[in-house]
Structure formats: structure tokens, C-alpha cells
Amino acid sequence: xxxxxxxxxxxxxxxxxxxxxxxxxxxxxxxxxxxxxxxxxxxxxxxxxxxxxxxxxxxxxxxxxxxxxxxxxxxxxxxxxxxxxxxxxxxxxxxxxxxxxxxxxxxxxxxxxxxxxxxxxxxxxxxxxxxxxxxxxxxxxxxxxxxxxxxxxxxxxxxxxxxxxxxxxxxxxxxxxxxxxxxxxxxxxxxxxxxxxxxxxxxxxxxxxxxxxxxxxxxxxxxxxxxxxxxxxxxxxxxxxxxxxxxxxxxxxxxxxxxxxxxxxxxxxxxxxxxxxxxxxxxxxxxxxxxxxxxxxxxxxxxxxxxxxxxxxxxxxxxxxxxxxxxxxxxxxxxxxxxxxxxxxxxxxxxxxxxxxxxxxxxxxxxxxxxxxxxxxxxxxxxxx
Amino acid sequence: xxxxxxxxxxxxxxxxxxxxxxxxxxxxxxxxxxxxxxxxxxxxxxxxxxxxxxxxxxxxxxxxxxxxxxxxxxxxxxxxxxxxxxxxxxxxxxxxxxxxxxxxxxxxxxxxxxxxxxxxxxxxxxxxxxxxxxxxxxxxxxxxxxxxxxxxxxxxxxxxxxxxxxxxxxxxxxxxxxxxxxxxxxxxxxxxxxxxxxxxxxxxxxxxxxxxxxxxxxxxxxxxxxxxxxxxxxxxxxxxxxxxxxxxxxxxxxxxxxxxxxxxxxxxxxxxxxxxxxxxxxxxxxxxxxxxxxxxxxxxxxxxxxxxxxxxxxxxxxxxxxxxxxxxxxxxxxxxxxxxxxxxxxxxxxxxxxxxxxxxxxxxxxxxxxxxxxxxxxxxxxxxx
Numbered sequence: 001x002x003x004x005x006x007x008x009x010x011x012x013x014x015x016x017x018x019x020x021x022x023x024x025x026x027x028x029x030x031x032x033x034x035x036x037x038x039x040x041x042x043x044x045x046x047x048x049x050x051x052x053x054x055x056x057x058x059x060x061x062x063x064x065x066x067x068x069x070x071x072x073x074x075x076x077x078x079x080x081x082x083x084x085x086x087x088x089x090x091x092x093x094x095x096x097x098x099x100x101x102x103x104x105x106x107x108x109x110x111x112x113x114x115x116x117x118x119x120x121x122x123x124x125x126x127x128x129x130x131x132x133x134x135x136x137x138x139x140x141x142x143x144x145x146x147x148x149x150x151x152x153x154x155x156x157x158x159x160x161x162x163x164x165x166x167x168x169x170x171x172x173x174x175x176x177x178x179x180x181x182x183x184x185x186x187x188x189x190x191x192x193x194x195x196x197x198x199x200x201x202x203x204x205x206x207x208x209x210x211x212x213x214x215x216x217x218x219x220x221x222x223x224x225x226x227x228x229x230x231x232x233x234x235x236x237x238x239x240x241x242x243x244x245x246x247x248x249x250x251x252x253x254x255x256x257x258x259x260x261x262x263x264x265x266x267x268x269x270x271x272x273x274x275x276x277x278x279x280x281x282x283x284x285x286x287x288x289x290x291x292x293x294x295x296x297x298x299x300x301x302x303x304x305x306x307x308x309x310x311x312x313x314x315x316x317x318x319x320x321x322x323x324x325x326x327x328x329x330x331x332x333x334x335x336x337x338x339x340x341x342x343x344x345x346x347x348x349x350x351x352x353x354x355x356x357x358x359x360x361x362x363x364x365x366x367x368x369x370x371x372x373x374x375x376x377x378x379x380x381x382x383x384x385x
Numbered sequence: 386x387x388x389x390x391x392x393x394x395x396x397x398x399x400x401x402x403x404x405x406x407x408x409x410x411x412x413x414x415x416x417x418x419x420x421x422x423x424x425x426x427x428x429x430x431x432x433x434x435x436x437x438x439x440x441x442x443x444x445x446x447x448x449x450x451x452x453x454x455x456x457x458x459x460x461x462x463x464x465x466x467x468x469x470x471x472x473x474x475x476x477x478x479x480x481x482x483x484x485x486x487x488x489x490x491x492x493x494x495x496x497x498x499x500x501x502x503x504x505x506x507x508x509x510x511x512x513x514x515x516x517x518x519x520x521x522x523x524x525x526x527x528x529x530x531x532x533x534x535x536x537x538x539x540x541x542x543x544x545x546x547x548x549x550x551x552x553x554x555x556x557x558x559x560x561x562x563x564x565x566x567x568x569x570x571x572x573x574x575x576x577x578x579x580x581x582x583x584x585x586x587x588x589x590x591x592x593x594x595x596x597x598x599x600x601x602x603x604x605x606x607x608x609x610x611x612x613x614x615x616x617x618x619x620x621x622x623x624x625x626x627x628x629x630x631x632x633x634x635x636x637x638x639x640x641x642x643x644x645x646x647x648x649x650x651x652x653x654x655x656x657x658x659x660x661x662x663x664x665x666x667x668x669x670x671x672x673x674x675x676x677x678x679x680x681x682x683x684x685x686x687x688x689x690x691x692x693x694x695x696x697x698x699x700x701x702x703x704x705x706x707x708x709x710x711x712x713x714x715x716x717x718x719x720x721x722x723x724x725x726x727x728x729x730x731x732x733x734x735x736x737x738x739x740x741x742x743x744x745x746x747x748x749x750x751x752x753x754x755x756x757x758x759x760x761x762x763x764x765x766x767x768x769x770x
Contacts (some may be wrong), residue, residue: 224609
């Protein structure tokens with residue numbers, strides 16, 4: 001029995017210009033373009049191995065050690081698209097094995113606990129699509145492949161690139177122009193770092209797909225956001241990245257996070273993702289920037305209370321020093337430097353109990369796109385190790 | 386020594402279509418029209434007595450038993466306008482005493498604790514302006530007088546009427562057309578009741594004048610709110626009042642509260658008035674309306690975390706019964722009926738600790754405008770009793 005295998009890792013990305021709203025739910029076509037920073041895979045990544053063989057009669061999926069099967073229609077849509085591209089190759093070269101007709105085994109693991117509350121679907125679908133594209137030896141460029149990942153989970157398309165990434169919304173009905181593109185590679189501005197404060201929350205958030213649909217249908221302010229605010233901000237933010245202008249980049253990032261949460265609140269019934277701890281962190285960042293007289297740290301919040309704080313490496317002592325001062329009791333500080341620990345910030349007053357609302361901190365930085373890896377999660381029979 | 390005196394009470398009003406944004410800070414001219422319900426003065430009112438005499442050489446103000454003096458430029462502006470109207474009377478009838486030239490003593494008291502965190506400036510300025518207008522025997526209609534109260538505190542102009550009140554923004558630069566008008570009197574729809582949950586808050590809110598200026602200057606969504614959303618909602622809400630359509634009135638009230646807090650959040654830095662307890666109350670109201678299959682309760686929040694819940698008297702057992710179930714341990718339930726206490730709502734699940742974030746409840750209803758009163762706070766010498 002010949003078993004063909006491939007493995008890849010794929011990163012998490014955190015949007016600085018938010019994706020919120022679908023114009024087509026099945027194809028995951030957005031109502032606005034978005035921008036993200038890809039995070040380092042040493043801290044946050046999905047590893048996915050895929051295997052196929054003429055003996056595999058059906059598809060199967062194992063996630064974090066558990067057999068899940070292929071249930072979701074989004075996963076099925078991705079597999080269908082990937083098989084179609086493989087079929088085109090096979091039709092043009094009859095010497096190729098007919099992988100497109102065989103069952104697929106997909107084995108996937110995250111290097112971070114799901115309990116961290118970080119959206120893992122972006123990294124997950126990116127890894128799944130890229131691993132199969134490699135297995136199938138598809139010649140398409142990453143932007144083309146990103147359209148398939150997009151059907152799995154909208155923001156997954158942005159995880160197909162490292163560095164600074166845009167998802168261009170496109171305007172075709174079939175979604176063929178709604179894809180991820182690189183704004184700038186990691187190397188262009190490698191000093192971008194990120195501290196993620198994982199905020200504890202007792203309530204279950206509105207799932208983002210449900211939330212988006214509600215905002216599109218009910219918010220009176222939403223149309224203004226997507227038609228007027230975001231298109232302008234999209235061009236401005238790309239420019240700040242190309243110019244490595246952290247002050248402006250940070251300001252736009254914070255404003256867009258607030259704008260996104262504002263249209264959530266303007267939905268009916270209102271949707272709340274920020275809690276009192278999130279708000280305290282927002283205020284702390286504004287106090288820091290105010291003290292410095294310029295923006296050296298920028299928060300952003302996805303569809304949940306976790307704070308992602310972007311900053312440049314040169315300001316690490318100031319930014320992390322302040323966060324350490326008030327959140328040193330939460331886990332995650334193992335790799336922090338002595339300079340950060342010893343940093344003294346005297347002027348800023350802050351709620352000394354705020355750390356109680358935070359369960360851990362993840363210290364990370366900008367990172368690269370999906371990587372080939374010699375690690376594999378499948379054995380020679382194409383089953384999970 | 387002849388001392389002339391007059392006394393009045395004036396009510397609190399709570400907006401159902403929010404005033405947020407000034408187009409002229411000195412004249413308190415708003416960027417949008419607003420609508421409010423005037424609340425019953427047996428629960429919440431300011432009582433103000435004024436006295437004047439040829440022997441009073443200067444103006445003075447006593448507030449809740451404490452001599453404050455006339456310090457605020459807004460108070461000074463109100464006194465100046467009132468004296469000008471009195472002067473016109475005196476000029477046209479030389480037999481009138483020259484009250485406009487004499488000092489004014491103003492003595493004012495609220496029947497509710499300032500600690501309740503309820504904006505008392507509206508009732509306060511309304512009572513001050515109406516008391517002096519009575520003292521001066523001004524012939525102007527309440528809408529005219531409301532323009533003077535508006536200069537004291539924007540929303541004070543709406544406290545010059547009972548029942549359902551609109552503040553028409555006007556468009557003249559001098560503000561002469563920016564005034565309160567009656568949408569419908571108390572008697573038109575007298576069954577409107579209100580429960581105010583006073584929410585504890587450890588942080589100091591952004592003062593509303595500062596907050597408004599920040600929103601006008603920085604929120605990208607704000608212009609859409611004032612130019613597109615509110616003008617339409619203003620007409621719709623007046624219609625729902627005239628038709629006594631609580632379902633639609635309640636929906637518009639909740640949506641406008643959310644829209645107002647959304648543009649606060651979209652300000653830069655963002656402004657937060659709702660806290661986690663406010664959000665829990667919002668969810669509870671939506672759950673109740675969902676269970677009933679129609680809107681029988683509507684929340685609204687001003688520039689702070691306190692919830693005002695409007696409902697119709699016929700639904701008191703359902704609405705107050707549910708609130709009582711989860712907030713019975715907070716003070717303020719003295720006058721509640723047995724039917725409310727015994728009301729059992731089995732289906733709705735809610736955070737049983739939420740009451741810990743609430744310091745008291747105030748049960749009240751729609752009320753009338755400023756009232757003449759035989760009560761007085763000044764003695765025969767025109768000094769505080």
C-alpha cells in the first residue's frame with residue numbers, strides 16, 4: 001500500500017482592521033476588506049498532517065488527539081475545492097496517481113490550549129488547506145489557495161501569509177476575487193511584538209458568525225462603517241505598514257477595534273464582547289501612551305474579551321514593564337527579560353486587582369506563514385501516531 | 386423691607402432618544418433633537434425657592450442646605466436672560482417694582498440622594514429658571530422659558546413639561562429655535578412606569594460635556610448617527626407616543642440607548658458608561674421580552690451605568706416580578722405590591738449574583754411638569770429656613 005503524506009504548520013493571525021459582516025454566508029464573502037498581523041508559530045500554531053492512499057475509502061479527521069470525523073459543511077467545501085484542483089492536474093497528466101479519488105486522513109494539533117479562548121479556526125483551516133495543497137502538489141499561488149481557506153473560515157485566508165496581510169473583499173458574486181495578499185513580509189518590519197492578555201469570562205460569547213449576521217441585519221451604524229470608515233482606513237493602514245509608522249498604525253488599530261465593538265453594541269439585541277477587565281486594559285494602554293506623549297502600544301479585541309497589545313521591540317521595557325507591574329501574578333511570564341521585570345513605572349495609577357480578571361499572558365511577536373515541517377502526526381499506514 | 390418670593394418644584398426627565406453632542410457649547414445647542422419621559426415628582430424632584438428684595442445687593446445660592454454662591458457661568462447666563470425679560474416688563478410698565486435690578490437668593494433641595502448617581506442638573510436648572518420666571522411674573526410660554534433652562538443644562542429644557550417631551554434641536558445660530566415642546570401630556574398615556582436600578586460603579590465616569598465633545602470630534606460613526614439615524618427615529622418615536630404603541634416605543638428606546646453608547650465606544654479614546662452589571666440588566670430585559678414574544682419592557686442608560694426600565698402598568702407584575710426575583714435584596718422595594726412579590730417567573734435563567742452590582746431600586750412613573758407649591762425654603766427675610 002502506498003501512502004502519500006504531507007505536513008505543514010500554520011499560524012494564528014490577529015486582525016488590526018476587523019472582519020465583521022458577511023455578504024455571502026456560504027462562500028464567506030465579507031462586507032469589508034481587513035488587515036492582520038501573523039503571529040509567531042513558536043508560540044501559537046496548528047500542525048496538520050494529511051495522508052491519502054488508494055485503500056482509504058473515506059475521509060477522516062483527528063483533532064488534538066480525538067477522532068472527529070468530517071462533519072462540518074465548511075470542511076467538506078474545502079476538500080471539494082482542493083480535489084477539483086487536483087483533478088485538473090490528473091486530467092492534464094495521466095501519469096499522476098489519482099489522489100483526488102482517494103480518502104483523506106487529516107490529523108491536526110494546536111500547540112496552545114483551546115482553553116486560552118483564542119480563535120484557532122483560522123490556523124486550523126489554513127493548515128488543513130495548505131497541507132492538502134502540498135499533498136496534491138497543487139501549482140497555485142498562496143493567494144489562490146487562500147480562497148479555499150476562506151470558505152473554511154473567513155479569517156483563515158489571512159493565515160496563508162506571514163508578516164502583514166490584507167484580505168481584499170473583492171466584489172464578484174462567486175468570490176473569485178476575495179482573497180488574501182501580502183501587504184509586507186515579516187522582514188519589512190520585524191520588530192512588531194504582541195502581548196495577549198487572556199481575559200477570564202463567565203459568559204458564553206455570541207458566536208462570531210451569528211453575531212455578524214445580527215449586526216448586518218440590525219445595526220444602523222454598520223453600513224456607515226463598511227461603506228465609509230473601513231475603505232478609507234484600509235488604505236491608510238496599508239500605508240502605515242509600508243512606512244513602518246507605529247504611531248499611526250497603532251491609532252488606526254485601536255480605532256478600528258473600537259469601531260467594530262461599537263457596531264456590535266449597536267446591534268439589536270446588542271452584542272457585548274468587551275467586559276470590565278477588557279475596558280481596564282484599554283484604559284491602561286491609553287494612560288501609557290498619554291504618559292509617553294505618543295502611541296507606543298495599541299490594543300485590539302476580537303469577538304471576545306481577550307486583549308492583544310501590539311508594540312515595537314524597542315519599547316518592550318516600557319510596555320511589558322507596565323503590564324508586568326500590574327499582571328505579574330498571571331502565568332505566562334517565563335521568558336520575560338530582567339529589564340522588563342526591573343522596569344519601574346511610577347506615574348501610572350491602575351486598579352491593582354485587575355489581574356484577577358486575566359487567566360494568562362502570551363508573549364509573542366510577528367511571524368511567518370505556513371511552514372513545511374519534518375514533524376508528522378501520521379504513521380506509515382496514514383493513521384494518527 | 387419687602388421680600389418677593391416664589392417656589393416651584395421641577396421633575397427629572399430620562400431621555401428615550403438621547404441628547405449627545407453639542408453644536409454650540411456656550412448656548413448648549415445640540416447636534417440632534419431628543420425625546421424624554423418626565424418622571425413623577427413624588428419620587429424625584431427639585432424644590433427651589435427664590436427671593437428678591439431691594440436690600441439684596443448680590444445673588445446667592447444654597448444647595449441641599451449648603452451655601453454654594455453663584456459660581457457657574459451657566460447659572461450666570463440663566464440669571465442674565467431672566468433679568469432681561471423682567472427688564473422688558475418693567476420698561477413697558479413703570480409701576481412694576483424693579484426686581485431685575487435686585488439681588489436674588491436661590492435655595493434648592495432634591496428629594497433624592499445625590500449619591501444615587503442620578504443626573505440632578507436637569508431638574509435643578511428647570512426649577513431655578515421656572516421659580517425665577519414666576520417671581521418675575523414673566524408672561525412667556527414654557528417653550529420660551531425652556532430656552533433659558535437649556536443654557537443651564539441642555540436636558541433641563543425638557544424638564545419644563547410633564548409627560549412626553551421633545552427638545553427640537555433647531556437650526557438657528559443664536560439658538561432661538563432650540564427649545565422643548567410637549568409631544569403628549571401625561572394624560573395621553575398615563576400608564577408609563579419606570580424602574581431605576583442604581584448601579585454601583587467604582588470608577589468615575591467621563592463628565593457628559595467632556596464626553597460629548599470627544600465624541601463629536603473623534604467618532605467616525607457619530608455623523609451618521611446624527612444625520613441619518615436620529616432624525617428618522619425622532620419622527621418615529623413621536624408617532625409611537627401618539628399611538629401609545631409600547632412595542633415600537635420600547636424598541637426605539639432600546640436601540641437609541643445602544644446607538645448612543647456605541648458612538649461613545651467609537652470615540653477616541655473610547656468612553657464606556659455601561660459596566661458588566663448594566664450589560665446583565667440589558668440581557669435580562671431582552672430575555673423577558675423574548676419569553677413574552679413581544680416588548681413589554683425597555684431599558685435606557687444615560688451617561689452612567691444606571692438602568693432605567695420603562696414598562697406599562699398592565700405589565701407591572703411580569704416586569705417588576707422578574708426584577709424583584711433577582712434584585713429583591715437591594716433597598717427600594719417598600720411600596721411594591723404583593724402581586725409583584727408573589728409573581729413567579731420560572732423560565733428565565735439569570736445571574737443570581739447580579740444584585741450585588743446594584744445599590745438600590747427606585748420605582749416611579751411618568752409625571753407632570755414644574756408645579757407651584759406652598760412649600761417654601763426661604764423665610765420672611767428671604768434667607769434659607
